[in-house]
Amino acid sequence: MTERADTGPDASRVSERVRAVEPQGIREMFDLAVEQDGDLVHLELGEPDFDTPDHVVEAACEAATAGRTNYTANAGIAELRAAVADALARDGGPRPDPESEVVVTTGGVEALHLAIHAVADPGDEVVVPTPAWPNPISQAKLADATPVEVPMPADDGFVPDPQRIVDAIGPDTAAVLLTSPSNPTGRMFPESAVERVVRAAADHGAYVLADEVYRELTYTERPPRTAAVADRLDRESWVLTVGSVSKAYAMTGWRVGWLAGPADVIGQVTKIREHTTSCVNTPAQHAALAALTGPQEPVEEMRQAFAERRAYVLDRIADIDGVSVAPPEGAFYAFVDVSGLAGSDTEIATRLLTDHGVVTAPGSAFGAGGAGHLRLSFSNGLDRLETGLDRFEAMVEDGAETQNRRRANSDDPRERDHS
Numbered sequence: 306m307t308e309r310a311d312t313g314p315d316a317s318r319v320s321e322r323v324r325a326v327e328p329q330g331i332r333e334m335f336d337l338a339v340e341q342d343g344d345l346v347h348l349e350l351g352e353p354d355f356d357t358p359d360h361v362v363e364a365a366c367e368a369a370t371a372g373r374t375n376y377t378a379n380a381g382i383a384e385l386r387a388a389v390a391d392a393l394a395r396d397g398g399p400r401p402d403p404e405s406e407v408v409v410t411t412g413g414v415e416a417l418h419l420a421i422h423a424v425a426d427p428g429d430e431v432v433v434p435t436p437a438w439p440n441p442i443s444q445a446k447l448a449d450a451t452p453v454e455v456p457m458p459a460d461d462g463f464v465p466d467p468q469r470i471v472d473a474i475g476p477d478t479a480a481v482l483l484t485s486p487s488n489p490t491g492r493m494f495p496e497s498a499v500e501r502v503v504r505a506a507a508d509h510g511a512y513v514l515a516d517e518v519y520r521e522l523t524y525t526e527r528p529p530r531t532a533a534v535a536d537r538l539d540r541e542s543w544v545l546t547v548g549s550v551s552k553a554y555a556m557t558g559w560r561v562g563w564l565a566g567p568a569d570v571i572g573q574v575t576k577i578r579e580h581t582t583s584c585v586n587t588p589a590q591h592a593a594l595a596a597l598t599g600p601q602e603p604v605e606e607m608r609q610a611f612a613e614r615r616a617y618v619l620d621r622i623a624d625i626d627g628v629s630v631a632p633p634e635g636a637f638y639a640f641v642d643v644s645g646l647a648g649s650d651t652e653i654a655t656r657l658l659t660d661h662g663v664v665t666a667p668g669s670a671f672g673a674g675g676a677g678h679l680r681l682s683f684s685n686g687l688d689r690l691e692t693g694l695d696r697f698e699a700m701v702e703d704g705a706e707t708q709n710r711r712r713a714n715s716d717d718p719r720e721r722d723h724s
Contacts, residue, residue: 463490
C-alpha cells in the first residue's frame with residue numbers, strides 16, 4: 306500500500322489528487338450568500354433566467370408518459386447524436402459520424418471531464434488560457450495531469466494571445482483548452498488565433514478541447530468552429546468539441562451536453578461512461594433533441610435580451626469612477642476590473658455581498674490572470690441588474706470616501722497629497 310503524505314487528521318481517508326482540488330470560488334460566494342439575510346441580487350451564477358421553451362418541456366413529458374424511461378445506449382439515443390452532428394455541420398464545419406464520433410454527456414462539464422481523462426496520462430499537461438472557468442483545471446488534477454495556466458493580457462482586455470498559448474505547448478502537452486466565447490471574459494478567439502493554436506497542438510500530438518457552450522450567445526460575428534478551422538488544415542483528428550443545451554436553450558438543470566471528435570477517442574470516452582453515469586436521463590435526451598431540431602426563435606429572443614442587458618451593464622459601469630470592463634463579445638458576463646479599489650477581489654466581493662447585498666464571483670476564482678476583477682452575470686432581469694449596479698456603485702463610492710478620509714487624517718504627507 307502506498308504511504309500517503311500526512312496533511313491532517315483525515316489525510317489517510319481520501320486520495321491526494323482529490324485533496325489537490327480546491328472548492329470553486331464561485332460556489333464559495335454562493336454558499337456565503339446563503340448565510341445572509343435580506344434582499345440579495347444574485348449576479349454570480351451563469352444561469353439564464355428564462356424558462357425552458359414550451360416545446361422542449363412537452364417533448365420530455367411525452368417521452369416520459371410514453372414509457373421512454375429506460376436506459377439508452379451509453380453514447381446516447383441515435384436521434385440526438387444525429388441532431389448534434391447536424392448542428393455542428395450547420396456553420397460550415399465537418400459533420401461527425403453520429404454513430405462513432407458523438408457521445409451525449411451529462412452537460413458540457415462531463416464532456417470536458419471525460420475528454421481530459423481519455424487523452425491525458427498522469428504527468429501530462431493540459432494548457433488552459435486564463436481567466437477560465439475553473440472546472441477544467443480541477444479536472445486535469447483529478448486525472449493526475451498538470452494544468453498549465455496561461456494568463457491572457459489583462460491590459461489588453463483579455464484579448465486572446467495565441468503566441469502565449471503556443472509557447473506553453475510542449476512535448477508533455479496532452480490537450481489545449483479553447484473556450485470561445487470565454488467564461489468569464491466573454492472574449493472570442495478569432496480564426497487566425499484558432500489556426501495557430503490548432504497547428505501547434507497537432508504538431509505536438511496534443512488535442513484541442515473546443516468548448517463551444519456559449520457559441521450561440523454572441524453579440525458580434527459568431528466565432529468559427531475550431532473543428533472547421535482544423536478541417537481546412539487537415540488536422541481535424543486533433544479536435545474534440547464540447548457543446549451543451551444548457552445556456553442557449555435555458556436548460557441548465559436538464560444536464561445534457563455532448564462531445565464530438567475522432568472515433569478512437571469517442572469510443573474510449575463512451576467506455577468510461579459505462580463505469581460512471583451509464584447514460585444521460587432519457588426524457589432529458591428527448592428534450593434536447595426537441596431543442597436542437599425544433600423552433601429556434603426562443604434562442605434568438607434570449608440572445609437579444611442578453612444583448613440589451615449587456616449594453617445596459619456596459620453603460621452603467623462606464624459611469625462609475627475607479628472600475629472598468631472590456632466589452633464581452635459573447636456569453637453573459639462582464640469581467641469588471643476592480644483593481645483600483647481597496648482590497649483583493651475576494652475581499653471586494655465579500656464586502657459587496659455582506660454590506661450591499663450583491664453576490665458576484667471574484668476574478669481570482671478563474672485562475673491566473675483573473676485577480677483584481679469581479680465577474681458579474683447579466684443573465685438576470687434588467688430590474689435586478691439596475692438594483693445590483695446601484696448597490697455596486699454605492700460600494701465603490703463608499704470605498705472612495707473611506708480612502709479619502711484615511712488619507713486626510715494620515716500623518717504621511719504623501720497620503721495627504723492624494724486626498
